[in-house]
Amino acid sequence: MMKNVVITGATRGLGLAIAEELRRVGGYCLICIGRKRNAEFDIFQEQDPEYTDYVEYDLADLDGIPKLVTGITKEIGPIYGLVNNAGIGLDGLLATQHNSEISKVLRVNLEAPILLTKYVCRGMLTKREGRIINVSSIVASTGFNGLAAYAASKAGLEGFTRSLSRELGRAKITVNCLAPGYMETDMTAALEGEKLNSVRRRAPLGLPSPGNVATTVSYLLSDGAKMMTGSVITVDGGSTA
Numbered sequence: 001m002m003k004n005v006v007i008t009g010a011t012r013g014l015g016l017a018i019a020e021e022l023r024r025v026g027g028y029c030l031i032c033i034g035r036k037r038n039a040e041f042d043i044f045q046e047q048d049p050e051y052t053d054y055v056e057y058d059l060a061d062l063d064g065i066p067k068l069v070t071g072i073t074k075e076i077g078p079i080y081g082l083v084n085n086a087g088i089g090l091d092g093l094l095a096t097q098h099n100s101e102i103s104k105v106l107r108v109n110l111e112a113p114i115l116l117t118k119y120v121c122r123g124m125l126t127k128r129e130g131r132i133i134n135v136s137s138i139v140a141s142t143g144f145n146g147l148a149a150y151a152a153s154k155a156g157l158e159g160f161t162r163s164l165s166r167e168l169g170r171a172k173i174t175v176n177c178l179a180p181g182y183m184e185t186d187m188t189a190a191l192e193g194e195k196l197n198s199v200r201r202r203a204p205l206g207l208p209s210p211g212n213v214a215t216t217v218s219y220l221l222s223d224g225a226k227m228m229t230g231s232v233i234t235v236d237g238g239s240t241a
Helices: 013-025 039-046 062-075 099-127 148-171 193-201 210-221
Strands: 003-008 028-034 052-056 081-084 130-135 173-180 232-235
Parallel strands (some): 081 130, 130 173
């Protein structure tokens, strides 16, 4: 029987890599949430439309999250897995950053995953099974110049993971957190010269690809991870070792 897995921020980058990995593993019906479609995601969905659903939603709209979850459950069925991957990072020194930017980062990166999890886990509690995976960042523990609000939001997500794992554990629901480092993406490709070399030198194994990170998500959804909960797993090529 196919298990329903919701992935936020699933139309590009790490989110799309997670969706691709779960399709490769098999056994999952993917509910991909994103703000807008793109050509890359369209191609992905066309390859297996029966088990790939797309839901357009901006997670900055917190008030609509209960209706979002209700709609998914009614139209597709109970949710087995939730991957809170969507996030934004607005670069800027805190002293001069606009209040609205700080609020948006905290809303999308922390409040939205908490509320989405709140409404999704109700169905998991009824069935007494489920997997929740929150995507953080090594910046939560290392810090980074110009990303104070972003780091705070990701650190909050890690604390949320640990506490919620205790609340839901008796119902056999696991809650874990994935903390990627720099990845080989368009963002790092845009770095030039010494800045790019500096990022790469920090990682003795080299920078991971989104696909490398996505395999950890598939593991956390698998039966092999049924006794793992409350953990923060770092995938960064060794840059924080």
